[in-house]
Amino acid sequence: MTGPVGIISAGDMGAAIGAMLTSGGVDVATDLTGRSELTRTRAAEAGMRDAGSTDALVEECDLLLSVLPPAEAVPIAEEVAGAMARTGSRPAFAECNAIAPQTVVRIATLMLDTGAPFIDAGIIGSPPSPGSDTRIYCSGPDTSALESLRECGLDIRRVGPRFGQASGLKMVYAASTKGTTAVWTELLTAAEAMGLTDALLAEFGDAVDPARRIKATTQMPRRARRWVGEMEEIAATFEHLGLTPRILLGAADMFRLTGETALAEQTSREPDPELREMLRVLAEQARAGNQQG
Amino acid sequence: MTGPVGIISAGDMGAAIGAMLTSGGVDVATDLTGRSELTRTRAAEAGMRDAGSTDALVEECDLLLSVLPPAEAVPIAEEVAGAMARTGSRPAFAECNAIAPQTVVRIATLMLDTGAPFIDAGIIGSPPSPGSDTRIYCSGPDTSALESLRECGLDIRRVGPRFGQASGLKMVYAASTKGTTAVWTELLTAAEAMGLTDALLAEFGDAVDPARRIKATTQMPRRARRWVGEMEEIAATFEHLGLTPRILLGAADMFRLTGETALAEQTSREPDPELREMLRVLAEQARAGNQQG
Numbered sequence: 001m002t003g004p005v006g007i008i009s010a011g012d013m014g015a016a017i018g019a020m021l022t023s024g025g026v027d028v029a030t031d032l033t034g035r036s037e038l039t040r041t042r043a044a045e046a047g048m049r050d051a052g053s054t055d056a057l058v059e060e061c062d063l064l065l066s067v068l069p070p071a072e073a074v075p076i077a078e079e080v081a082g083a084m085a086r087t088g089s090r091p092a093f094a095e096c097n098a099i100a101p102q103t104v105v106r107i108a109t110l111m112l113d114t115g116a117p118f119i120d121a122g123i124i125g126s127p128p129s130p131g132s133d134t135r136i137y138c139s140g141p142d143t144s145a146l147e148s149l150r151e152c153g154l155d156i157r158r159v160g161p162r163f164g165q166a167s168g169l170k171m172v173y174a175a176s177t178k179g180t181t182a183v184w185t186e187l188l189t190a191a192e193a194m195g196l197t198d199a200l201l202a203e204f205g206d207a208v209d210p211a212r213r214i215k216a217t218t219q220m221p222r223r224a225r226r227w228v229g230e231m232e233e234i235a236a237t238f239e240h241l242g243l244t245p246r247i248l249l250g251a252a253d254m255f256r257l258t259g260e261t262a263l264a265e266q267t268s269r270e271p272d273p274e275l276r277e278m279l280r281v282l283a284e285q286a287r288a289g290n291q292q293g
Numbered sequence: 294m295t296g297p298v299g300i301i302s303a304g305d306m307g308a309a310i311g312a313m314l315t316s317g318g319v320d321v322a323t324d325l326t327g328r329s330e331l332t333r334t335r336a337a338e339a340g341m342r343d344a345g346s347t348d349a350l351v352e353e354c355d356l357l358l359s360v361l362p363p364a365e366a367v368p369i370a371e372e373v374a375g376a377m378a379r380t381g382s383r384p385a386f387a388e389c390n391a392i393a394p395q396t397v398v399r400i401a402t403l404m405l406d407t408g409a410p411f412i413d414a415g416i417i418g419s420p421p422s423p424g425s426d427t428r429i430y431c432s433g434p435d436t437s438a439l440e441s442l443r444e445c446g447l448d449i450r451r452v453g454p455r456f457g458q459a460s461g462l463k464m465v466y467a468a469s470t471k472g473t474t475a476v477w478t479e480l481l482t483a484a485e486a487m488g489l490t491d492a493l494l495a496e497f498g499d500a501v502d503p504a505r506r507i508k509a510t511t512q513m514p515r516r517a518r519r520w521v522g523e524m525e526e527i528a529a530t531f532e533h534l535g536l537t538p539r540i541l542l543g544a545a546d547m548f549r550l551t552g553e554t555a556l557a558e559q560t561s562r563e564p565d566p567e568l569r570e571m572l573r574v575l576a577e578q579a580r581a582g583n584q585q586g
Contacts, residue, residue, distance in 0.1 A: 101487065124496065135496070159492050168487040173496055175480035176503065180473055186536055187468035193534040194394065194461040199452050203417065203428070203466055209505060210469065241486040241576070242583025243479055246543030253537035290535025
C-alpha cells in the first residue's frame, strides 16, 4: 500500500492526479494556505486534504509531486528543501513540471544535497482521468516510489536512469505539438492580416494535415498564457544542446500575443473560438502592437 | 500566340518553367553570361536560347519572369530596370520569387516608375512538369501577360488585384510546410542529442501526423541552404504585420545548421538520408557549434 502523497499544487493537473490517487485509496495532501476558493473546491472534489503548511506536507508524506507552472518549479523546490531542513523529514521528491533538463538537474542536486530521493518526471497529455491516455514518464536511479502509483490507474513509464531524460522527453514532445501549433497560428494570422485566409484555405483544400493543424490552433487560446513559460523552457533546452532557441521563443511570443486578447479568458467549459473570429482578433492584436512599437 | 518570354534565371525552377513554355511553342530566352556549365546544359535541355545580355533579354521579350533565390530578387530587378532605361523596351516584369510582400511592393514601384507593367507571382510546389500540380499564383491590376502562359499547361491562378497578395500567399504557405519542417527537425535533433530518439518515436507510435512530419525532415537537407533566405523573407513578412519574426528566423537557423553539414551536399539524384544518420549529424553539428560559442 502506497503511503501518503503530497501534491504541490492542486491546479488542473495536480488535482486530477490527486483524484486518481484518492480513488485508489491513497491519502493525498496538499497545502491550501493562501489558495483561491477555486483551488480549495477542486482539492475537496479530488478528495485531497489540506496539510496546512509546506512543513506539514513534508512531514506527513512519503512522496511529493511538484506539479506547477514552469516558472514556479525552482522556488517551490527551494521552499520544500527548506521545509525538509527544518523538519528533518526526507520524502521522495518527484519533479513533474515542464522544465528544461538542465533545470531538473539543478533541482536534483538541491534535493540530493538535502538528502531526499529525487525523481525526474514529465507528464504528456491532458489532466488524467479514468481511461484517459495521459502518460507520466519518469527517470532517475530509483523511480519506484512514483512507479508504485500505477496501482491507482496512472500510466507511469520509466525512460531511463538519468535525471533529465523524462523532462527532456516532455520538452521535445511538447515542441512537436505546441511548437507546431505556434507556427500554424502565426501563419494563419498572417494570412488573415493580409486578407489571404480564403486563398490559403483553398490552397490547403481538404488535406487532412492542415485541417488537423488548424483545429489545434483554435484549441490553443485558453491555454496560451500557461504555454508561454513552457515554450521558454523548451527554448532553453534546445539552446543548451547548441540548437537555436528562436523557434520556441517565437512560439512563446505567439502564445503571449494570444494571451493579451480576450480569447485567453475563455474557460474549458466554453466552446473553442471559431477560426475566423480567432484570426481576426489575433491579427488586430498584432497590428495594434505594431503601431505602438 | 504568346510572344517571347525571358526567364531570369535558368535554375531548377526557371529551367522547368522554360521547358514547359518551349514545349508549348513559346520562344524562351535567358542570359547565360558567366553562368555555369550545369546551367547552360539545363537551359539547352529546356530549349531555352541565350540572349547574351540583360539588355538583349529586355529588348527581345514581351514578358520577363524573375525566378531566383530570394536574396537576388532586388539586385536583378534593379539590373533589369537599368536595362529598360538603356534600351527603351518595357516588357512586363513578373516577380516570381519567394520574397516578402513589402519587398515586392518596392520592386513594383521601381518597375512602374520605369514604365514597365508589373505582376506579383508566387510559385507553390516543385519545379513544374507535364502533369505536376505546381501552382503559380499571381496578383496585380493586370496579370493577363502571365495568365496567357496557361496555354502551355502551367497552372496559373489569379489571387487578386493587389501587389503582395500572390507573394503573401507564398509566404504563409511556405511557413506551413517549411516552418513546420524546421520545428520538427529541431525537436528530433534535440531528442537525438539527449539520447531520447527511441523514446520519442515510441511515444509517437504509429500516428500518421508524426510519420509525415518526420519524413519531411529527411527530405529537407539538400534544400536547406536554399531555404535559409526564404525563411528570412517569411520572418520579415510576419514582422511587418506585427507578428513575431523569431519562429521563422529560428527556422532559418535550423536550415543554416543543416547547410553547414555534409547532408546539404546531396543531390536530388541521391536518396534522402536515413533519419537516424541525419539526426546524428545534426546533433553533432549543434554540439560542435555550442562548444565554439
